[in-house]
Amino acid sequence: MNALKIASKDLQIFFRDRGAILTLFVLPLVFVAVFSGVLMSIGVDEDEAITLAVVNLDVGETAQILLEGIDNAGGVLVELYTEDEAMSLLDEKEIPRVLVIPDDFTAGMDSHHQVTLQLINHPDADMQQTEAVQLVVDGVAQDMALESQIIASLELMGEMQANAPEEFQVFNTERNISQAQSQFESAQDQSLVSVDQRIPGQTEKRKDDLREHSAVPGIAVLFVFMTAQTAAHMVFDEKKVGVFRRLLAAPISKLDILIGKMIPNMIIGLIQIAVIFAFGVFGMKLLGLTPMSLGNDPLALVLVAILIALCSSCLGVLIAAIARTENQIGGLSTLVLWVLAILGGCIIPLFYLENFLGPIPKLIPHYWANLAFSDITVRGLGIGDIMLEMGALLLFSAIFFAIGLWRFDFD
Amino acid sequence: MTPILEVDNLVKKYGDFEAVKRVSFSVEEGEIFGLLGPNGAGKTQTISMLTGVIEPTSGTARIGGHNIHDELGEIKQINGLVPQDLALYPTLSARSNLNFFGSIYGLHGKELKERVDDVLHIVAMTERADDVVDKYSGGMKRRVNIAAGLVHQPRLLFLDEPTVGVDPQSRNHIFESVQRLNRERDMSIVYTSHYMEEVELLCSRVAIIDEGKIIAMDTIKNLIATLGGGVIHIGLMEADEELLAQLSSLPAVKEARLTQAPVLPPPAEGEDIEARETEPVTTGVVVELTTENSQQAIVNVIGCLNDQDIHLTSLEILEPNLESVFLHMTGKKLRE
Numbered sequence: 001m002n003a004l005k006i007a008s009k010d011l012q013i014f015f016r017d018r019g020a021i022l023t024l025f026v027l028p029l030v031f032v033a034v035f036s037g038v039l040m041s042i043g044v045d046e047d048e049a050i051t052l053a054v055v056n057l058d059v060g061e062t063a064q065i066l067l068e069g070i071d072n073a074g075g076v077l078v079e080l081y082t083e084d085e086a087m088s089l090l091d092e093k094e095i096p097r098v099l100v101i102p103d104d105f106t107a108g109m110d111s112h113h114q115v116t117l118q119l120i121n122h123p124d125a126d127m128q129q130t131e132a133v134q135l136v137v138d139g140v141a142q143d144m145a146l147e148s149q150i151i152a153s154l155e156l157m158g159e160m161q162a163n164a165p166e167e168f169q170v171f172n173t174e175r176n177i178s179q180a181q182s183q184f185e186s187a188q189d190q191s192l193v194s195v196d197q198r199i200p201g202q203t204e205k206r207k208d209d210l211r212e213h214s215a216v217p218g219i220a221v222l223f224v225f226m227t228a229q230t231a232a233h234m235v236f237d238e239k240k241v242g243v244f245r246r247l248l249a250a251p252i253s254k255l256d257i258l259i260g261k262m263i264p265n266m267i268i269g270l271i272q273i274a275v276i277f278a279f280g281v282f283g284m285k286l287l288g289l290t291p292m293s294l295g296n297d298p299l300a301l302v303l304v305a306i307l308i309a310l311c312s313s314c315l316g317v318l319i320a321a322i323a324r325t326e327n328q329i330g331g332l333s334t335l336v337l338w339v340l341a342i343l344g345g346c347i348i349p350l351f352y353l354e355n356f357l358g359p360i361p362k363l364i365p366h367y368w369a370n371l372a373f374s375d376i377t378v379r380g381l382g383i384g385d386i387m388l389e390m391g392a393l394l395l396f397s398a399i400f401f402a403i404g405l406w407r408f409d410f411d
Numbered sequence: 412m413t414p415i416l417e418v419d420n421l422v423k424k425y426g427d428f429e430a431v432k433r434v435s436f437s438v439e440e441g442e443i444f445g446l447l448g449p450n451g452a453g454k455t456q457t458i459s460m461l462t463g464v465i466e467p468t469s470g471t472a473r474i475g476g477h478n479i480h481d482e483l484g485e486i487k488q489i490n491g492l493v494p495q496d497l498a499l500y501p502t503l504s505a506r507s508n509l510n511f512f513g514s515i516y517g518l519h520g521k522e523l524k525e526r527v528d529d530v531l532h533i534v535a536m537t538e539r540a541d542d543v544v545d546k547y548s549g550g551m552k553r554r555v556n557i558a559a560g561l562v563h564q565p566r567l568l569f570l571d572e573p574t575v576g577v578d579p580q581s582r583n584h585i586f587e588s589v590q591r592l593n594r595e596r597d598m599s600i601v602y603t604s605h606y607m608e609e610v611e612l613l614c615s616r617v618a619i620i621d622e623g624k625i626i627a628m629d630t631i632k633n634l635i636a637t638l639g640g641g642v643i644h645i646g647l648m649e650a651d652e653e654l655l656a657q658l659s660s661l662p663a664v665k666e667a668r669l670t671q672a673p674v675l676p677p678p679a680e681g682e683d684i685e686a687r688e689t690e691p692v693t694t695g696v697v698v699e700l701t702t703e704n705s706q707q708a709i710v711n712v713i714g715c716l717n718d719q720d721i722h723l724t725s726l727e728i729l730e731p732n733l734e735s736v737f738l739h740m741t742g743k744k745l746r747e
Binding site: 009012017241242246251252 | 459462463464465484487488490492494495496497498499500501502503507511512514515516517559560
């Protein structure tokens with residue numbers, strides 16, 4: 001209860017500070033607008049077709065239909081290579097990506113079993129082009145899968161009808177339409193064809209390739225973690241003017257004081273995310289930029305936002321605990337937070353960073369925050385799919401808070 | 412009277428440094444007790460331990476019958492602390508500050524409002540209560556700082572150097588407030604200061620603290636009485652045991668002893684004394700004479716030295732007050 005009183009007072013103080021409001025709420029919107037504009041300007045030229053190298057290991061007719069479909073969809077031109085030839089060219093960066101059609105593609109489609117196409121990208125491949133290719137291949141493949149499933153369903157009904165003429169009345173028009181609809185929904189949910197993206201030498205499926213289509217989550221993460229510095233400053237200022245001594249002399253626990261200091265930071269962080277995301281959806285449209293998607297799971301979005309705000313607050317406690325001078329909070333921690341933000345993928349997409357930083361970004365909370373937001377907003381994943389990211393954020397929060405509590409100089 | 416505060420061998424160490432060394436004293440219910448000492452003597456550290464801001468390294472204390480180790484929650488309700496710093500939120504008004512500090516002591520609603528109005532009245536800040544603290548003068552901030560320590564009606568108030576950086580008018584106002592709180596509300600007060608005038612004016616008993624130790628504790632009258640008829644410091648180029656014995660045996664002189672205080676050698680002809688004072692040299696000695704009557708003793712001492720052709724390099728007659736007591740006991744001035 002006392003923590004809430006401290007939090008309420010701190011919020012009152014914060015909202016009187018116009019400079020802090022400007023820095024934490026307005027500046028991120030400027031960043032979002034600028035970065036989104038930059039990303040759009042380096043995007044794909046819509047009038048220029050993308051050449052797609054294809055290795056067709058399947059000799060069947062369905063693979064040919066797929067290739068014709070991709071060609072006819074517009075925007076992507078198919079060029080056939082042998083597997084060795086394509087991989088060699090990919091290694092030498094002569095071609096940016098290769099689509100591999102497996103040898104069981106036709107058989108799988110004919111027997112209505114799921115098959116996977118491989119889209120192998122060079123690490124330096126243009127991400128927006130990769131996404132465009134993926135969208136085209138996905139679209140054509142899913143159309144084919146749907147067609148195949150509906151045909152299969154009608155064939156099945158035909159067989160049943162032939163085998164049971166006395167039941168003829170069962171297969172009326174309504175039943176046929178219903179069956180077709182059901183098959184369509186099934187094809188949407190469980191497509192027979194999936195496209196798996198990877199880069200050479202990587203066996204696991206990459207999850208990060210689509211994230212950089214929106215600058216909004218990265219900027220949101222950057223600025224929410226910047227509030228850690230604001231929280232640390234508020235603690236430092238209170239210690240400097242002696243209010244902290246007064247609080248310690250009052251019937252209020254040290255834990256209450258720290259939690260009371262963290263709550264405003266969390267609230268400010270959540271408001272920041274709401275403002276930045278609202279701008280990402282509505283403001284971007286007004287500016288003529290591509291609006292961001294909020295994904296399919298609002299609960300996951302809220303949970304991740306809370307965890308990021310919590311992690312930032314705990315980081316604030318840690319900074320307040322280890323910083324000894326105002327300069328360390330104002331200058332040094334700003335530098336550290338910006339470096340962490342850059343290494344954590346807030347500004348430069350993780351796809352690029354990971355290529356030369358390896359696993360280092362995974363040691364930074366910003367990375368997991370960005371990953372979680374991207375999984376939800378770009379890839380449309382839900383809570384069940386981002387447990388690792390949420391767990392990592394929770395772990396970082398616990399570590400920051402524990403070290404902060406341990407090192408905090410209440411004297 | 413029963414003591415509201417009993418301190419027993421309180422120690423605070425930071426590594427090897429002992430900031431507070433086995434401090435013991437007690438404060439009676441309704442008393443204003445002074446802790447007098449120079450900056451860095453350990454006054455704030457002592458108060459901080461008694462108010463729960465820091466933990467003592469060893470020793471204990473009882474406040475209102477509660478032990479500081481086991482019953483800090485009860486003690487914090489009894490205590491009020493006015494820190495030396497202006498412990499206020501500068502961007503909030505005095506009323507908002509007091510509302511907040513009252514609320515963390517469990518006050519709310521009508522009771523909180525009444526208490527806030529009351530303490531604003533006590534420190535005469537009612538008219539400016541809704542102004543932002545940042546816009547107040549130093550004295551007004553000090554008054555609100557005191558009000559924040561009073562809002563929950565403590566039985567024992569710790570005032571830590573409450574007049575630092577305050578104009579004379581506000582200082583007088585603070586003195587009046589302290590005396591009224593003690594007189595009209597029977598509040599016990601521990602008042603720390605390095606201004607002996609304040610302690611002499613307000614406190615019935617005083618503990619003199621230096622380098623973490625209490626070096627004297629009594630009523631002001633008794634402490635001053637230890638100086639007898641006054642103390643004289645005379646500067647000489649040298650003084651041996653024989654000379655000290657001669658001086659001690661002079662009429663009106665109770666005791667003569669050497670101190671370590673630095674002195675200036677006799678001035679050379681045409682030398683600028685004022686300029687030299689900024690860089691005192693440590694040659695020579697200072698003899699401290701405790702007297703039964705300082706006026707009579709000085710005549711006898713000068714006569715004795717003239718007879719032996721010994722030149723005085725300095726002469727200082729200390730008034731019988733707490734400053735002199737401190738100097739007599741430590742060889743240092745309170746504000747050094």
